[in-house]
Amino acid sequence: MNRFIAIEPNRCVACGTCRAECSEGHKKAGLQAEPRLALYESRDVVASLTCHHCEGAPCFSVCPVNAISHDPDGCVRVDEKRCIGCKLCAIACPFGAIHMSGTPISGVAGIQYNTPTFPASLSPILQWEIGVYACAVKCDLCAYDNYHPHCVDACITNALRLVEETDGESEINEKRVKAVKASLIMLDDHQDEGRE
């Protein structure tokens, strides 16, 4: 079975609530606070993107310390404590769904003013902050909360949804019905042919 979070891009209003909810939910569960959705903004499309929990997940194949698991129910998860921050998964992921992040030296609740050691325009995969052990951070379908994704509930336009096994079928069916109906237009034009 495969489950993942999909988005209806024309409903996305780029409000970022999904990212805020994701961050808070994971932080409360003692996981990295980095939001696991990326908001992509451009002329052609604006959408929140996240992990597809691929069947043949490249991140899973490439991890040298087996920190990434592929659960039987389809969820691909990173064990944040086991990850060594080698970034191979981030490079291998075709969707850019893996974010590198770590707890700052001030700790989980602390506030710090750090002296920057690199410009923010540097690629996130190349950034390295002194004293911060960065690990791979990715969508885990909110496994810590019974696989109840917080971002889906948070989205104010219902653009995000959790696609599950049963969903896929009815959606494919709908598409087939639409396609057949489109073909019926051709049938109407010719329905009198070959009849007296």
Added chain:
Amino acid sequence: MSCGVPGMEDAGCIFLFGYNPNTSHPIVARRIVRAKEKGCKIIVADPRFIETSRIADIYMPMRNGSNIAFLNSFAYSIIEQDLVDKEFIKEHTNGYEDFVKIIQNYSPEKTKEITGIDPKMMREAARMYATAEPSAIIGWGMGVCQQRQNVEAVHTCAAIACISGQIGKPNSGVAPVRGQNNVQGACDMGALPNFFPGYQSVTDEKNKEKFAKAWNIDPSQLSDHIGYKVSVVGPLIDEGKIHAFYNMGEDPLQTEPDTKHLAEQLSKLDVFICQDIFMTQSVAIADVVLPATSWGEHEGTFTACDRTFQRFTAAVPPKGECRHDWAIIADLSTRMGHPMHYRDTKQIWDEECRALWPAAYGATYEKMAGVGHAQWPCPTLDHPGSPDLFLGGKFSKPDGRAVLMGHDFEYPSEMPDDDYPLILCTVREVGHYSCRSMTGNCKELAQLADEPGFAHISPKDAAAREIEPNDLIWVYSRRGKIITRAFVDDRCNDGAIYMTYQWWVGKCNDLTLHHVDNRSQTPEDKFSACQVERIDDQLWAEEHCQEIYMGIKERLTREASAQDTELVEI
């Protein structure tokens, strides 16, 4: 707004003019998304390809600052294609002939150099709007209000709605979706220099008598002229007309245009009093600080942009010495010689609002209990509230008719030139609000977006300056120079950059022009001239940003720590 926000879903056409719902009102953006899914036509006119442009049926890439030329051309296209509602014009408006005299000079062909809009598109959009069934709405925001010809643009939008007959019926008309949270409520309650609560003019003798009687004073004690607006406080201090400023819940040193100049002006005040919840840049220079309760610590009412009164209740008790705004005002008033005492906000609402503003009389706390609401006009206790205004074409002028007013186009005050070739336009972002006294102190929101904020710049303008995404850049104008981060954005039009006015370090208001029109005194925030430069040493720039940010935070903390020292008897 002449319609309600929920009803926007059921319009036949929504025309957004100078308004970006996604960043300003995500809840309204939600309605527009739903409207589109229900078959509503969407027209967007904006220099940027905003989110709503992606789902629009017609996106009109108009030029910054061309509002009146655009609207006149739009009106022209409705009249020329014979799409006017002759019956509506005849029965419900005055001034059509004079209006046409002005509009007739603004054909789409004549205005296309100014507006940048192809004449065919202008006519198509005008047709889509004017013929929409069952109704059409023109939604606007600061893109209309913060320009040189703001009042003129409002007049023209209203005229367009009237001549097309797209007003005076459900889910139609004019929808100025308002800028600030509860600006509608502030205006409703008369926090304006020319109105008592309920838009009753302060210079009208009958109104003065009514309010004087309610307040138990002689009418002669009330001022006999209209007061000043906040946007002209600075210049009036320079002129020696203002010596004291009692500032509540506002950070003018962050949110007013030409902030560096304003800081000089405010320093000339004899008395500067600030009532606020957190230490801000303005509170830091105040002579007296009155700590007030925040949204989570007090209860009351507010008005949504569509005239809906709603109640809110406190989540936590006030901290430390913080007091409710109304309690502070009442205390000050008593000490100044006019005794004022209220039990709670309900008493204020009943005695100062409902008793004195007929349209609000039916808006009781009972109606607003829980998630209830009352949408004014709500004149009687059993009235259900009014989602739509002007039904049947009855307007609030004495003869019940709308006045059609047309205006000629004028260029913005400060056009770009060789020294400052880019247009600076200020906009909003969704994750932070206004001066960031609240959202900047929220860790969750600060984690998603923090100083120095971004300037959105088109790929072409960025490439010409060798600017990469997330590079730190200088932005400067005749009035100042600031550091911010570049967001290379293909939704931006060439020749203009867009900054949000939230950032203390990337403070675009150090650069904006202070020009106010002589009627509404709203500043021309949306158009001034600037230049952008990449900073060569990016690491130095990051450190410099941090230094400025830390400097501001330390200064604010130091000012706030004054409250921890013991009071000394003098």
